[in-house]
Amino acid sequence: MKAFAYVNATNEKEALAALAKAERGRTVPMGGGMDLLGLAKDYILSPEKIVSIRNLDQTIASADGGLRIGAATKIVDLVEHAQARKLYPALITAAEDVGTPQIRNVGTVGGNIMQRPRCWYFRNEEFNCLKKGGSRCFAVEGENQYHAIFGDGPCHIVHPSSLAVPVIAYGGRFRVAGPNGAREIDAGQFFQMPNQNLYGESVLQPDEIVTHVLLPAPGQRSATYEVRFKQSHDWPLAAASVNLVMSGPAVKSARIVMGAVAPIPWRVPAAERVLAGKAITEAVAAEAATAAVAGARPMSGNAYKIQIAKTAVKRAILAASRG
Numbered sequence: 369m370k371a372f373a374y375v376n377a378t379n380e381k382e383a384l385a386a387l388a389k390a391e392r393g394r395t396v397p398m399g400g401g402m403d404l405l406g407l408a409k410d411y412i413l414s415p416e417k418i419v420s421i422r423n424l425d426q427t428i429a430s431a432d433g434g435l436r437i438g439a440a441t442k443i444v445d446l447v448e449h450a451q452a453r454k455l456y457p458a459l460i461t462a463a464e465d466v467g468t469p470q471i472r473n474v475g476t477v478g479g480n481i482m483q484r485p486r487c488w489y490f491r492n493e494e495f496n497c498l499k500k501g502g503s504r505c506f507a508v509e510g511e512n513q514y515h516a517i518f519g520d521g522p523c524h525i526v527h528p529s530s531l532a533v534p535v536i537a538y539g540g541r542f543r544v545a546g547p548n549g550a551r552e553i554d555a556g557q558f559f560q561m562p563n564q565n566l567y568g569e570s571v572l573q574p575d576e577i578v579t580h581v582l583l584p585a586p587g588q589r590s591a592t593y594e595v596r597f598k599q600s601h602d603w604p605l606a607a608a609s610v611n612l613v614m615s616g617p618a619v620k621s622a623r624i625v626m627g628a629v630a631p632i633p634w635r636v637p638a639a640e641r642v643l644a645g646k647a648i649t650e651a652v653a654a655e656a657a658t659a660a661v662a663g664a665r666p667m668s669g670n671a672y673k674i675q676i677a678k679t680a681v682k683r684a685i686l687a688a689s690r691g
């Protein structure tokens with residue numbers, strides 16, 4: 369790993385001062401360092417200055433009828449938070465399945481949301497892929513079994529954060545702080561497709577940090593369902609989070625977001641429309657799941673993910689309907 373300067377910020381002001389005029393990849397914030405230090409050790413990123421923000425707000429508190437989660441909160445503390453468990457089961461299911469206990473003990477909520485893609489070409493210094501300034505995406509003609517089935521490239525990564533998927537299903541927002549003050553961004557507008565931003569994955573600027581996740585009051589029913597190659601120590605092959613607002617036995621409105629299938633968490637309005645006005649049955653859930661994957665365009669080695677994503681959506685809807 370290349371040597372770097374280290375700043376241990378104790379509050380937001382110090383963090384922003386240390387990140388002032390930061391250039392992408394040169395001066396970077398760090399939560400638990402689980403992802404960042406791996407990238408640095410593999411020479412995918414060689415920062416000159418790392419600004420630790422793990423001592424910023426780590427509290428989870430009620431706010432505006434919902435929840436305000438400090439970005440420095442460890443994933444384990446989110447998993448164990450009684451109010452979050454009761455009100456936001458889709459988020460907690462996703463959080464308690466992240467990696468391993470060691471990863472959840474160190475990884476922060478902000479770092480999880482901002483972690484970089486797991487694409488093995490991006491993560492290998494031998495491959496100068498599109499995302500690193502090269503001229504092609506090696507997944508197109510290479511090993512693409514874990515890559516995107518939505519999005520049409522030109523880079524075919526899948527979004528890696530398990531937490532971002534339910535946050536968008538709940539209609540959450542991110543509080544972002546930077547040199548010009550703080551702003552709140554709809555989580556559904558935060559992540560960017562490769563054709564909007566090839567070298568990053570979100571609207572966040574290098575001199576900004578995510579300080580909080582803001583969740584509105586949840587719908588009455590919500591759930592996450594993830595399908596994994598193995599149950600621990602891995603990212604999902606496909607996932608879905610569902611948040612339902614009910615009117616008696618029928619769905620008034622639904623938000624359905626798929627994970628690990630596209631470069632961003634993939635919201636599926638066509639599937640949401642299938643649920644609106646209906647009571648949930650196995651057949652209705654199956655119809656919505658079919659609608660969710662209707663636009664999938666698999667690569668040479670990942671068509672199997674369509675069925676897995678479909679199953680994840682159907683089971684998330686059924687799990688949510690059971691309350």
Ligand SMILES: Cc1cc2nc3c(=O)[nH]c(=O)nc-3n(C[C@H](O)[C@H](O)[C@H](O)COP(=O)(O)OP(=O)(O)OC[C@H]3O[C@@H](n4cnc5c(N)ncnc54)[C@H](O)[C@@H]3O)c2cc1C
Nearest residue numbers: 399400401402403404467475476478479480482530578603
């Ligand atoms: C074996 C294994 C299995 C895993 N399985 C899963 C899984 O199933 N699901 C899943 O979601 N993740 C999984 N992970 C990833 C893991 O959860 C993340 O690496 C971890 O959550 C990152 O958190 P961190 O605080 O350590 O981030 P860091 O490594 O500190 O930061 C990650 C990135 O985010 C940036 N960053 C950090 N905090 C902020 C902030 N507040 N504002 C702006 N930018 C910020 C950093 O600059 C860096 O680029 C797995 C990891 C491993 C090793």
